[in-house]
Amino acid sequence: MVNRVLTVSLLAGLLAGLLVAALQHVTTTPLILKAETFETALRAAELQHASFTGDARIVLAHGGPDAADHAEWKPQDGLQRTAFTTIVTIATAIGFAALLLGGMIAAGDAITERTALIWAACGFLAFGLVPATGLAPELPGSASAELLHRQTWWIATALVTAGGLWVFLRAEAPWLRALAVLAVLVPHLIGAPHPAAPESKVPAEIAAHFAALSLALQAALWLATGFAVGVLWPWATRRAAAPARA
Amino acid sequence: MTTNTASITTQASASERVKAAAAALALGAALIFTVGFAHSTSVHNAAHDTRHTLAFPCH
Numbered sequence: 001m002v003n004r005v006l007t008v009s010l011l012a013g014l015l016a017g018l019l020v021a022a023l024q025h026v027t028t029t030p031l032i033l034k035a036e037t038f039e040t041a042l043r044a045a046e047l048q049h050a051s052f053t054g055d056a057r058i059v060l061a062h063g064g065p066d067a068a069d070h071a072e073w074k075p076q077d078g079l080q081r082t083a084f085t086t087i088v089t090i091a092t093a094i095g096f097a098a099l100l101l102g103g104m105i106a107a108g109d110a111i112t113e114r115t116a117l118i119w120a121a122c123g124f125l126a127f128g129l130v131p132a133t134g135l136a137p138e139l140p141g142s143a144s145a146e147l148l149h150r151q152t153w154w155i156a157t158a159l160v161t162a163g164g165l166w167v168f169l170r171a172e173a174p175w176l177r178a179l180a181v182l183a184v185l186v187p188h189l190i191g192a193p194h195p196a197a198p199e200s201k202v203p204a205e206i207a208a209h210f211a212a213l214s215l216a217l218q219a220a221l222w223l224a225t226g227f228a229v230g231v232l233w234p235w236a237t238r239r240a241a242a243p244a245r246a
Numbered sequence: 247m248t249t250n251t252a253s254i255t256t257q258a259s260a261s262e263r264v265k266a267a268a269a270a271l272a273l274g275a276a277l278i279f280t281v282g283f284a285h286s287t288s289v290h291n292a293a294h295d296t297r298h299t300l301a302f303p304c305h
Contacts, residue, residue: 001259001262001263001265001266002262002265002266002269004266005266005269005270005273006269006273009270009273009274024295024296024299028295028298028299029295029299032295032298032299072287072288072291073287073288073291074288074291074292074294075291075292081295084292084293085294085295085296087292088281088292088293088295088296088297089296089299089300091277091280091281092277092278092281092282092296092300094273094277095273095274095275095276095277095278095281096274096278097274098270098271098273098274098277099270099271099274099275099278100274101266101267101270102266102267102268102269102270102271102273102274103267103271105263105266105267105270106263106267106271108263128300128301131301132301135301135303136301137298137299137301138298138301138304139298140294140298140304140305144303144305147285147303147304147305150303151283151303154302154303155283213299214298214299214300214301215301217299217300218300218301221300
């Protein structure tokens with residue numbers, strides 16, 4: 001069964017990841033590249049200002065204080081960058097597929113197209129939509145709070161939402177279900193970490209378009225992964241059972 | 247006889263299921279952590295566009 005989990009995760013992730021990477025290439029990536037031109041322009045303006053005032057040392061948004069001294073590796077723009085983005089999206093889809101399978105197997109659910117799609121929709125809610133209500137999808141160059149605080153809030157919110165959904169959909173006691181709803185709200189009552197003041201130089205129209213596309217692509221990635229898992233799992237199960245019958 | 251076989255199969259698949267679910271969840275969590283959250287600069291730079299697109303908190 002472990003082998004089947006690995007096979008189906010890899011195949012489902014590969015298919016869904018490739019599909020979404022293609023969508024990404026024509027939707028969000030062009031906006032990220034456009035936002036980077038604003039970021040670079042802002043940096044150049046700051047440099048000019050700094051040399052004018054005599055305070056020439058600035059901290060780059062992508063680097064930190066030592067970035068200028070040790071240039072870090074990053075993929076070259078063009079084919080290499082697209083290739084890495086595609087690989088990482090596929091890896092994410094494999095991860096989502098494994099999480100879906102792990103959840104469904106732990107719950108003892110039958111794994112079909114229908115159930116896998118329902119689980120994927122819940123995955124999108126817990127790991128996409130709900131965290132995004134606190135930490136909206138951001139373009140490079142946006143102002144944001146300390147990374148570690150945001151990551152902690154994101155992970156906590158995703159886990160609490162997933163747990164809350166699980167309890168709400170499976171528990172029968174009304175008080176338990178009410179508790180689940182309350183738990184889902186707690187991270188939002190605490191509030192996501194935000195910067196003191198918004199400082200983004202990226203035009204609002206581009207940022208808004210990006211946020212909408214990002215949510216749509218997250219939904220697409222979850223649903224495509226769920227669909228692929230729902231199709232491939234019964235196929236792999238039949239394949240595993242076939243030699244036993246022969 | 248049929249009942250016996252069925253119960254043995256269920257027992258065997260229960261431990262199999264625990265193993266499979268644990269392996270799947272561990273693999274999924276490790277992958278998502280690496281692509282979405284790891285602080286290594288090289289990993290960040292390789293994953294940059296996907297992190298932004300999928301709204302993982304990024305720099």
